[in-house]
Amino acid sequence: MLTEARWQKEKELMQSVFPEFTPFTRVNGFGFEGYLKGSKSGCLYHITLEADQAAYPQCPPGVLMNPRIGNAWIGATDRRRLCVDREWRPARSTFANTLLAVIRYLDEFDPEPFLAS
Amino acid sequence: MSFEADNTNPFCRNPVERDLLAGRRIAIVGCGSFGSALADMLVRAGVGKLTLVDPELLAIENLGRHVLTRRDVGQPKVHALARRLRDINPDLEVEARWEKFRNADGLLVCCADSRRCESMVNAVSLARRVPAVFVAAYGAVRAGEVQLCVPGRTACRECFAQFREPAGPSPRAERYTDPEFDETRTPGRSGLWGSVLAVSGIAFHAILALLGVRPGPDLDRPLWIVNLDYQGFPPYAVTFASVRRGCPVCDESRIADLQVDDRPPGAITE
Numbered sequence: 001m002l003t004e005a006r007w008q009k010e011k012e013l014m015q016s017v018f019p020e021f022t023p024f025t026r027v028n029g030f031g032f033e034g035y036l037k038g039s040k041s042g043c044l045y046h047i048t049l050e051a052d053q054a055a056y057p058q059c060p061p062g063v064l065m066n067p068r069i070g071n072a073w074i075g076a077t078d079r080r081r082l083c084v085d086r087e088w089r090p091a092r093s094t095f096a097n098t099l100l101a102v103i104r105y106l107d108e109f110d111p112e113p114f115l116a117s
Numbered sequence: 118m119s120f121e122a123d124n125t126n127p128f129c130r131n132p133v134e135r136d137l138l139a140g141r142r143i144a145i146v147g148c149g150s151f152g153s154a155l156a157d158m159l160v161r162a163g164v165g166k167l168t169l170v171d172p173e174l175l176a177i178e179n180l181g182r183h184v185l186t187r188r189d190v191g192q193p194k195v196h197a198l199a200r201r202l203r204d205i206n207p208d209l210e211v212e213a214r215w216e217k218f219r220n221a222d223g224l225l226v227c228c229a230d231s232r233r234c235e236s237m238v239n240a241v242s243l244a245r246r247v248p249a250v251f252v253a254a255y256g257a258v259r260a261g262e263v264q265l266c267v268p269g270r271t272a273c274r275e276c277f278a279q280f281r282e283p284a285g286p287s288p289r290a291e292r293y294t295d296p297e298f299d300e301t302r303t304p305g306r307s308g309l310w311g312s313v314l315a316v317s318g319i320a321f322h323a324i325l326a327l328l329g330v331r332p333g334p335d336l337d338r339p340l341w342i343v344n345l346d347y348q349g350f351p352p353y354a355v356t357f358a359s360v361r362r363g364c365p366v367c368d369e370s371r372i373a374d375l376q377v378d379d380r381p382p383g384a385i386t387e
Contacts (some may be wrong), residue, residue, distance in 0.1 A: 001240055001244055003369065004127070005369045006365070006369075006372055009365075009372045009373065009375050010375075013376075013377055015377060016377070017377055029345070043153055052231050055237070057366065058233060058237050058239075058240050059236075059350070061231060074293075074294075074295075075296040076295045077328075081296070083293075084231035085300065088233075089278070089279045090236050090275050090277075090279075090365075090366050091275040091276065091279040091364040091365050091366045092279050092365075092375070092376075094376075094377065096377045097377055098376065100377070
């Protein structure tokens with residue numbers, strides 16, 4: 001169950017490493033959103049990290065990406081979440097290191113730019 | 118101590134415990150090997166109110182180490198277990214919840230094979246300030262682990278769990294198809310029913326101690342390692358260990374410790 005102190009710390013950590021990402025809160029949901037640039041394609045990916053206030057930090061935030069790359073996506077078509085193995089420790093893990101995992105995924109699957117002949 | 122035989126009273130051999138336990142409510146989260154064994158022991162001891170929580174059906178593969186039998190295969194574990202417990206004590210108030218754990222009243226006993234579920238039980242324990250007992254096994258039940266968590270007095274489950282090794286990827290096919298799949302579940306492991314009962318028997322006494330039915334446990338050493346024949350601990354013995362108290366989940370002053378790098382100290386790095 002999310003506490004105000006935890007949310008403040010999550011925002012502080014994100015601000016320190018990913019200041020371009022903005023926090024948001026919705027009914028039952030909260031998180032961060034922003035853009036990452038593919039290191040190979042140069043494409044901008046809209047990233048949303050979203051968690052349930054009643055289940056955070058017990059459950060990790062879900063990761064949504066637009067456009068999606070790679071095949072590790074699961075869920076309803078309009079709400080497909082990134083599905084990769086990553087250890088989640090409620091007493092250690094944060095939104096910021098979730099975004100680091102997303103960056104590793106992008107580094108692997110961001111396609112080379114299309115070269116026209 | 119002698120007792121008077123009474124053909125109408127199933128608790129005539131443990132009337133003192135029955136009196137102390139009849140009004141107590143216990144929630145058992147996870148009704149597999151450990152959960153079913155503990156539910157059986159607690160009802161026979163006299164616990165009068167039980168909540169059972171488990172989202173699964175009983176499968177053939179469970180029968181080697183479960184109190185339920187072949188006739189219950191395909192049934193929700195909680196429903197079949199509730200029936201069995203009412204056969205032991207028809208006056209038992211038992212609530213069977215065929216679902217994932219969200220909340221429950223009473224002393225929490227977590228026997229789930231999911232770290233996420235453990236985290237949820239821990240969160241409810243902290244929020245409601247009710248004690249919780251976590252029961253788990255190492256490997257093929259060569260050893261067991263019983264952790265007593267008393268909010269404000271002991272370490273919480275996360276204080277301990279943050280240093281554990283990852284559970285490892287699940288071999289279950291649902292992880293690729295079920296959006297709600299819990300990837301923190303421990304992959305199914307081998308192990309003997311007698312070993313489960315040995316660990317459960319110690320956990321049962323930990324619960325009695327927390328409920329005041331037996332002398333109080335040493336809350337400075339709330340982690341009980343029940344070793345059967347696992348290397349590294351004395352064989353067939355219980356070792357009582359301390360757990361450093363305070364983590365960002367149970368102590369707001371420790372939230373400042375959160376880092377961008379979440380690897381625990383000493384974790385193996387690439």
